[in-house]
Amino acid sequence: MNGGRNNTAKKKASTNWEYSAPPESTDHISLMSNYDLFIAGKFTKPKEGTYFNSINPANETNIAKVALPAKLILIKLLLQLG
Numbered sequence: 727m728n729g730g731r732n733n734t735a736k737k738k739a740s741t742n743w744e745y746s747a748p749p750e751s752t753d754h755i756s757l758m759s760n761y762d763l764f765i766a767g768k769f770t771k772p773k774e775g776t777y778f779n780s781i782n783p784a785n786e787t788n789i790a791k792v793a794l795p796a797k798l799i800l801i802k803l804l805l806q807l808g
Contacts, residue, residue: 763793765803772796 760777762769777791795803 757790760791761793763795763799765799773799 761780762771764770772793772795774796776794776796778794780789780792781787782789
């Protein structure tokens with residue numbers, strides 16, 4: 727029983743969506759030029775001194791250099807978590 731309601735009418739959703747452009751500016755946030763490893767509550771430099779560029783996907787500019795941990799450090803941290 728449907729209580730006398732007509733369930734055959736269907737409303738179509740609009741497919742005419744407008745998208746905003748992604749924000750390309752980083753002037754609304756504070757960024758450092760380099761980021762070290764954050765381990766045990768503090769920033770530490772990587773032992774091998776390896777960094778990689780973090781790229782803004784909106785405009786492909788370099789955001790900052792980010793520390794890359796050595797494989798051994800990463801394995802030790804993962805073992806501590808498990």
